[in-house]
Amino acid sequence: METTAVIAASRQGALRRQLEIVANNLANMSTNGYKSSQMMFVEHVVKSEGGERLISPKLTYTRDIATRLDITDGAIETTANPLDLAIRNDGFFVVRDAQGTEYYTRNGQFRLDTGGQIVNQQGHALLSSGGQPIVLSPNDSEINVGRDGTVSTENGQLGRLRVVRFENSQDLQRTSGALFTSDKQPINVDSPDIIQGALEGSNVEPILEMAKMIELHRSFESAKSFIEREDERQREMIRSLTRDA
Numbered sequence: 001m002e003t004t005a006v007i008a009a010s011r012q013g014a015l016r017r018q019l020e021i022v023a024n025n026l027a028n029m030s031t032n033g034y035k036s037s038q039m040m041f042v043e044h045v046v047k048s049e050g051g052e053r054l055i056s057p058k059l060t061y062t063r064d065i066a067t068r069l070d071i072t073d074g075a076i077e078t079t080a081n082p083l084d085l086a087i088r089n090d091g092f093f094v095v096r097d098a099q100g101t102e103y104y105t106r107n108g109q110f111r112l113d114t115g116g117q118i119v120n121q122q123g124h125a126l127l128s129s130g131g132q133p134i135v136l137s138p139n140d141s142e143i144n145v146g147r148d149g150t151v152s153t154e155n156g157q158l159g160r161l162r163v164v165r166f167e168n169s170q171d172l173q174r175t176s177g178a179l180f181t182s183d184k185q186p187i188n189v190d191s192p193d194i195i196q197g198a199l200e201g202s203n204v205e206p207i208l209e210m211a212k213m214i215e216l217h218r219s220f221e222s223a224k225s226f227i228e229r230e231d232e233r234q235r236e237m238i239r240s241l242t243r244d245a
Helices: 003-027 206-244
Strands: 037-047 058-069 076-078 085-087 092-096 102-105 150-153 156-160 163-165 172-176 179-182 194-196 198-200
Touching: 003 037, 003 206, 085 092
Parallel strands: 085 198
Antiparallel strands: 037 058, 076 198, 085 194, 092 102, 092 163, 102 179, 150 156, 172 179
């Protein structure tokens, strides 16, 4: 394959992966606490033949090198549900599954399971600052969560929510939707700002993502058309050489 076709194929491959990211953002625009992703690219620019001239064309090989997580806050919407929690500014809730794996999330849509334990929608236990699940007794009916994360009922305090942050948010790896894991050690947030009876929405901008989707689709089709024309040019060149032989 000639250099021009390789370059066009590299661009097409990067566009396809970017389309997948944009599609995932759009699919999660209604997921509470979801953080959108953007792809980062690097371009290798090489002078083409005759490239010493100022207006000469350049050959650019495109390579996607990473996916960047956008951690800007989503809009906070009041729900009046006492187990709906939102974090203002920095921080993530910590939940743990039945196998002991910890996850970090901004999705504060919690509920009580059959044992009175506060869990997220996947059934993962919401953890306290002591690393233990928070469990309500059958006599606890009025659930209150303070701005600092202190959970209490009419029968007294049950614990304080664990809220953490990361030195570099790009160390987070998405597992699904608004759930993340990380190989790095989280840092406890000593003074979180938690809002009870509210949820943080996705930070996806649907109109911008749709516009990006349309632009990417056009660019993908353009790269595809270029490859097809280049293929036809080579075929015609071979036919011409065959006729002249």
